[in-house]
Amino acid sequence: MTALAVKQSAPVFAALGDPTRLRLVARLAQGEPLSIRELTEGERVTRQAITKHLEVLSEAGLVTDRKRGRERLYALEAAPLADARRYLDQVSAQWDKAIGRLRALVESR
Amino acid sequence: MTTADTTNTIEKHADLRAPTARVWRALSDSQEFGSWFGVKLDGPFKPGTTAAGNITSKGYEHVRADFHVDRVDERSHTLVFRWRPYAIEPNVDYSREPYTVVTLALTEIPTGTHLAITETGFAGIPVARRAKAFEMNASGWQQQTELLAAYIAKHAEHAEHAEHAEHAEHAEHA
Numbered sequence: 001m002t003a004l005a006v007k008q009s010a011p012v013f014a015a016l017g018d019p020t021r022l023r024l025v026a027r028l029a030q031g032e033p034l035s036i037r038e039l040t041e042g043e044r045v046t047r048q049a050i051t052k053h054l055e056v057l058s059e060a061g062l063v064t065d066r067k068r069g070r071e072r073l074y075a076l077e078a079a080p081l082a083d084a085r086r087y088l089d090q091v092s093a094q095w096d097k098a099i100g101r102l103r104a105l106v107e108s109r
Numbered sequence: 110m111t112t113a114d115t116t117n118t119i120e121k122h123a124d125l126r127a128p129t130a131r132v133w134r135a136l137s138d139s140q141e142f143g144s145w146f147g148v149k150l151d152g153p154f155k156p157g158t159t160a161a162g163n164i165t166s167k168g169y170e171h172v173r174a175d176f177h178v179d180r181v182d183e184r185s186h187t188l189v190f191r192w193r194p195y196a197i198e199p200n201v202d203y204s205r206e207p208y209t210v211v212t213l214a215l216t217e218i219p220t221g222t223h224l225a226i227t228e229t230g231f232a233g234i235p236v237a238r239r240a241k242a243f244e245m246n247a248s249g250w251q252q253q254t255e256l257l258a259a260y261i262a263k264h265a266e267h268a269e270h271a272e273h274a275e276h277a278e279h280a281e282h283a
Contacts, residue, residue, distance in 0.1 A: 013117055013232040087240035088231065091194050092119050095226060099123050101145040102224075106127035106135050 012084040015060035020045060021053045028063060028076035035071040121226040129186060129215050132222045136188045136213055137181050154178045154188065172197050177208065186215035194228065198242045207233035 016022055024039060036054065040047045054074055057063040061080040065072050125132055135141045139150040139160050147169075150162040156178055164172040172195070180189035191208035209230040216223045 011233050012236050013234070017117065017232050083240040084236040087234075087236040087243070088119060090240060090243045091228070091231075092121075094195065095119065095121050095228070098146050099121060099224070099226075101147070102132075102135060103123065103125055105141070105145050106125055106132050106222075 012060050012062065012080045015056050015062055018053070018056075020049070021057055024050070024053055024057065025062065025076060028074060033066075033073040033075040035068075035073055037071065039074065117232045118227060118229040119231070121224075123224045124218060124220060124222070125224055126221040129217045129222045132215055132224065133183065133186050136186075136215070137183070139176075148174055148176075150176070154181050154190075156181055169195075169197060171199055179210075188213045194234075195239065195243065206235070209234070 016025065020043065023043070027039065028034060036047060036050055039054070040050045043050060054063060054065075058065065062077055063074050064077055065074045067073075135145065137154055139152065139154045142148075142154070143150045143162065143165070147166040148162045148164050150160045152158070152160045154160060154176070158178055160176045160178065161173060163170060164174055174192055174196070177191040178189075179191065180187055182188075189210065189212045191210050193203050193206060194209050196203040196206070207230060209228050211226065211228045214225045216225075
C-alpha cells in the first residue's frame with residue numbers, strides 16, 4: 001500500500017466529527033485555497049488550534065497544502081468525501097434490499 | 110439531525126403489513142433473521158453472545174460475519190447487535206476496526222408493524238477503502254461473468270471446429 005493510500009484509509013467521518021473542522025471544510029469547499037491566517041479569521045480558536053485541525057483533515061486526505069511565498073495554502077480534496085458518502089450509500093442500499101426480503105417473508109401468507 | 114450525525118448513522122423505516130409478533134419472530138429467531146438478512150448463522154440470538162456465519166448474498170459468500178448480540182427484548186420488540194458491516198476483503202484483518210451498532214425496533218401500527226433501523230458508528234471506519242472494496246467486489250463478479258462467457262464462447266467454437274474437422278475427415282475417407 002502506498003503512503004497516499006494509507007492516508008486515504010484514515011477515518012474520514014471521524015475527521016469530520018468536529019464543528020471547527022466541519023466549518024473549515026465548508027469554507028474550503030467554496031473552491032479557493034486558503035492560508036492558515038485566512039482560515040483563522042472569524043474563528044474563535046487560535047492559529048495553533050486551526051493548524052492542528054488542518055493536520056487532522058490532512059491525515060484523512062481531506063485537504064492538501066502547497067507553499068505560496070511564505071505561506072501555506074490549503075485546498076479541499078473531494079475524493080475522500082465522495083468515497084465516504086458512497087460507502088454509506090452502499091450500506092444503505094444493502095439495508096433496502098434486506099428490508100425488501102423481510103417484507104416478502106412476513107407479508108406472505 | 111446534524112451533519113456529523115448524517116456521516117455517522119444510517120436510519121431506515123418501513124411499514125410492514127404483518128402482525129408485530131410475526132415480524133418479531135423474523136428478527137429474533139436467528140435462522141429467520143438470516144434468511145432475509147442474507148447470512149447462515151450458527152447459533153441463536155442471545156444477549157451477551159456472538160452468532161456467526163457466512164453471508165449468503167451472491168458475491169459475498171466468502172465473508173464471515175460476527176453478530177455480537179447486546180439486546181433481544183421481546184417486551185419492547187428491540188434487537189441490538191454490533192458487527193463490522195460488509196468487511197468483505199478476504200485478506201484484510203478487520204479485528205482492530207470498530208463495530209457499528211445496529212438497533213432494530215418494532216412498534217404496532219393500525220396497518221401492521223413499523224420497523225425502525227439505525228446503524229451507527231461509521232465515524233471510526235476507513236470508509237474510502239470500504240467503498241472501493243464494494244466496487245471491486247461488484248466488478249470482480251462482472252469480470253468472472255465475462256471470463257465465463259469468453260470460456261463458453263471459446264469452447265463452443267472449438268466444438269464447432271472439431272465437428273467441422275470430423276466432417277472433413279469423413280469426407281476424405283469417403
